[in-house]
Amino acid sequence: MIKRLIYLSFLALVLNACSTTKYLPKGEKLYTGGEVKVDDKAIPKKDAKALSSELKTYIRPKPNSSLLGMRIKLWLYYKTKNRSNFIQKFLSKYGEPPVLASQVDLEKNSEIMQNRLQNISYFQATVSGDTIAKEKTAKAVFTARTGPSYTIRNVTFPNATDNNLDTAVKGTMKETFLKKGDKYNLDVIKNERIRIDTRLKDEGFYFFAPEQLIVKVDSTIENHQVDMIVSIKPETPAEAREIYTIRNIYVYPNYFLRDTNLHLDKAVPYRWYNLIDPRKTARPYMFANTVLLHPGDVYSRTTHNNSLNRFINLGPYRNVKNKFEDVTPDSPKLDVYYFLTPYKRKSLQLELLGRTTSANYTGSQINLSWKNRNAFKGGELLTVTLFGSTDVQVGGQNSGYNVYQYGIQTSLSWPRLITPWRVSSSNAYIPRTVLQLGYSSVVRQKLYSLNSFTGSFGYQFKTDEHRMHELNVLEATYVKPRNITQLYADSIKKSNNPALKHVIDPQFTLGPSYAYTYDNTTEDYRTNSLYFRGKLSLSNNLYGLITGADTLAGKDKKLFGTTFNQYVKAESEIRFFHKISSGTKIATRLLAGVGLPYGNSTILPYNQQFFIGGPNSLRGFRPRSIGPGTVDPTNADGNTFIADQSGDVKLEANVEIRQKLFSIVYGALFADAGNIWNAKPHQPGGTFGPNFLKQLAVDAGFGLRFDATILVLRTDLGFPLVRPFPSVDGASRTISPSFKNAILNIAIGYPF
Template sequence: MIKHLRYLIILSLFISACSTTKYVPEGEKLYTGSSVKVIDSAIKKSDAKAISSELNATVRPQPNSSILGLRVKLWFYFKTRARKGFIQKFFSKFGEPPVYISQVDLEKNSSIMQNRLQNESYFQSTVRGDTIGKKKTAKAEFTVNAGPSYTIRNVEFPMAKDNSLDTAVLGTMKETLLKKGEKYNLDIIKSERIRIDARLKEEGFFFFAPEQLIIKVDSTIIDHQVDLTVSIKPTTPERAREIYTIRDIYVYPNYSLRDTSLKLDQASGYRWYKLVDPRKTVRPFIFANTVLLHPNDTYSRTTHNNSLNRFINLGPYQYVKNRFEDVTPDSPKLDVYYFLTPYKKKSLQLELLGRTTSASYTGSQINLNWKNRNAFKAGELLTVTLFASTDVQVGGNNGGFNVYQYGIQPSISWPRIISPFNFKSDNAYIPRTTLTLNYTSVVRSKLYSLNSFSGSFGYSFKGSVHKLNELNLLEITYVKPRNVSQLYLDSINNPNNRNPALKHVIDPQFTWGPSYAYTYDNTTEDYRTNSIFYRGKLSLSNNLYGIISGADTLGGNPKKFLGSTFNQYLKLETEMRFFHKLGLGSKFAARLFAGIGQPYGNSTILPYNQQFFIGGPNSLRGFRARSVGPGSVDASALNGGFIADQSGDIKLEANLEYRAKLFSIVYGALFADAGNVWNAKPHQAGGTFGTNFLKQMAVDAGFGLRFDATVLVLRTDVGFPLLTPYINSSGGRSVPLSFNNAILNIAIGYPF
């Protein structure tokens, strides 16, 4: 009791010390906020609450900020204003000057509220403001008599005439935002004008503007209704009434601000556009997928904007400037000019990176990137990357088995589909063809070293801003061990603790085949309350060749290609992420991942580089990275000098996380994870997927902090294992909730 009393006294002294009202000068009162009261009994309670909340947000100025009733920033201001030197300079930036009730203009705020109500159908509304004061503080109170709301009875559009503009406006009526029976709203009327203008821009009315539309309101109708009439202002200029078509299109692929002449005498025609490129910096066909407008086409804003976006996506160009010129001799015509400012063609970039990996490794990487934009004068991006890295596992049972990698990766990307088939795309995104090659040497000290060769050829194309399609016609991977230590061989051959995962790591891997991935992502749109990310991928390896050759490992008939045994499988991955905003700075996040690989024919298990792993800072955070599974296998019981990465052909994982802003750049999180991996075919006792898979799910929960500096997110998570997929030392699957069992994860970026 005495101990609690001591804490209460300390808290009381702290609150007293943080009091700010004692600094308020005579004749002033500290402004503590406002309230809005709707007194009209005819207004529904839900509407009155919405009106009160909306109007209260318009009151200016806002009161001093507070935390749990303590005006900390104001306290800093008062405490540092009379000080000089370092202390004042340091703490003054945390201060906030006082807001007094005398600064609140009741009449002006009331007028703003009344205007807002009238714009939202309450034409007869009145607002009155007053102050309620105490000894040193005061608040503003506004009383609202909203009156009846006015609803829309009829909406009239101009009649169809010989005049093409009236007819075009009438043609937009079906999609009108002005609905009969809904409340009058000025913002919706403004949006309606913008909507009509956008539609007219698609039909060639290049010089039309929203301001040339007028929507008349007749509020003399009985029963608090209004009639709306959409019409074109009589003062609308003649050229705003004309439908414009395209005459000539000029592209300047090497433009700079020093260029002051159009140089039309140097233009050379290619198909439907003309190039002004005296220095021959590009081949003419480079813009065939970019210039979407054609001569004699009716002007369309969407087509024009898509062209601009494609010029930027083309790759070689840093800036795009566009101009339309009215060249009307006998009929409305436009000439189009595209002025393109290129990047420097070649660049060399050195990158030094700190990183964490999914296996709890931390380390550094150096990349030397050489780029050639417009390598062959048709928008190609040629890239050559040299890289080297070193990774050390923190907190794992690695015993000094660090990982070193080095290699080279050349790639070339074409801004078009290279295919014998005709591929037509006219949206805002350029399809691309990409060829990538890669060589990587992987050295795990004291254990083994591998050579890895890979390559891919395929396409990527966006259906919209949210949808991405990636089709690789061919993906090839060849991995072969270069050196294996005796320590590692002894671990594999240990008769007392056999772990098939150890041998599988160094098995030769030879895969080739196509893959297709589809991604939908609207999470970049911050205004959404709910957003989702979805990615699905299908990968195949040697399916057709394996069938033709009659490959059958189980039947004792494995086949080879170019002297190497190849892998044969079908693999499907799908991932869904869901985000729900709960309030300012807080959200709920969920992820579900399911993947299955089916080896057959020439394979009984997926190649190691195609298998699934689980556990670690981006997965099950209550378990060591890649230490879970397959199935009910206990990796810690397989003592081969270290815990090998556990893998499987099948994976199920679910994650839930609550994220909330604490202060400044610091965010907190509560999370729970569940999942496991399994083999598709029997290789280890308890490791095969079966009907009891739910009983083999590992489960954890925990909390963490995120330091989100926008360009970099540093994350710390503490995960507690709750259920193991195997019978643990306690004789069951449950794990006591204790910090002795906790796993600390330090990583960069959010887990999903």
């Protein structure tokens, strides 16, 4: 009965949506869109189809939007036109007035399309339009007769003479966009002028503009060819023909709009620039990495733009304004002014976070952060964060074994590389030296408590907008148990799972790490985009070698009274995105990691091990509930809780099809596969081996994403399909998809 009502309601909506033409004014017809026919047999079908699709985008107005042939927005417009109640007023925002055939200007549309064809080499093109009407609707049909396309025969640039500007333009010829044999294209000509101007701006021609270049086209050449002559307009002013150099540079670190006086009498020289800062808000050396122009340098827009980016990335300043002043006495020179508006130096921020996981944990976290954006007046960012969190399980086998965490994290970032040797760079990105110190306490109710101390010192720098390097010269972690309950101690004795004991083992890692990141996914215009991150971590390698540490031979060694961990660990993550259309994208991810303990260790320290499963991993399985290998985490030998599963090796792959549904709502279909393993034999079935592909867990599912740009709320329903271990009764690893086994994940942000 309910199904019938739903069906009838849907049918009624369809019929109502399709009957919108009955509301049209008398004598009017509803415009249903336009089409373009390219009538020229000389053009290949593929090119004709592409031309038709392009020209169609120029037709105005656009018809009313529709979904599966139903003009829902138009129907809403008519039904809510009077806005007699609250619901109608709300729905009226989504309505759309009718687009009438009488609004279509055939002559104007034909003129625009004809002009477009002439701009892309079809000089003899003509376009005509007509309407095809039915009883209540009408569409526009345009016929384009293109004629032959014109190609480039020769391109001529100015001769290199004593004229600096002619010589500079001639010097850009090798990189020209105007290629012999290419079709004439006005857009390419415009881009060529911009290209030349960009090159000239880096050679000192500060006052030059693209409009001062002209490209003359001779289309009288036989065989539908053109000759192009690139030249400088005769009316170009004298200052645009001059090469400018830098005279003086002034930096104002505490500038506000009400300041109108330049205060040049208060300038304090420092190396190659002058600081005007009567209130002493910044140390002079602070800008040595940001002021990239020098007195005597030829003006370069690239260098100048890099300086502006560096001023912003410096940290203490929310706005940067610059001015160039022509101070030509006998030769063309510029004075440069940088006006910096600071942020409020100190700030306090409180964050309250809520979260839930498919392991039935409901959590909350509070962060209290204090920042000083210019701690020592050299652009240093000092951050101190106090945090506390709770994760409480509602139902499930781990109910009552709640997790509490609290601690402090401090960070000091310098906007320069602090090294024994001098390092200089001139790109748009500020290199940074970062010192971090932290303490945290983890309390797992009824089981154990751990103290964790961390510290690191290293560098972060970008070589360009896509590539990021992170080198920690020293990274240290010390974890020590504070309290172990009898319940947990008994579980270790009864269980065959060495991971239980490993969680509470004292851990001491000390060594460097290096990470490289490549990311172009923020560039939305790309059809294909890529994210890659690779990281290599070492711990006590040299010290272990010197001391001859070998735990298997009974030669356990200590550092500062604690047995240290010795390992090599490599991690990599690749994300590849393919845009099918403006609203459809395929997202894929591959994760691989391996840690090799040796010498003083037989297993990676717990805080360096890999985990799998959960909202951002295998979404058909609970967090940290898979592996290692074919180990069954539910077979706990009488334990009343399920331990987190961890391993030394990880392999994971994910694929997701993302489709925009409407407004901010996106749908997704996904599949995940992966597992973790131990590098050395600790548990039966848990060691990485040649059969690793047969031990992968697999799931699939669907979800919704509510993408409001600043916040993405995600819901995923994952169905386990293949588990790494057989069921308790020895049945197949394959699981039939059912809502009984489904895992609901609610999370913030995309999984990758």
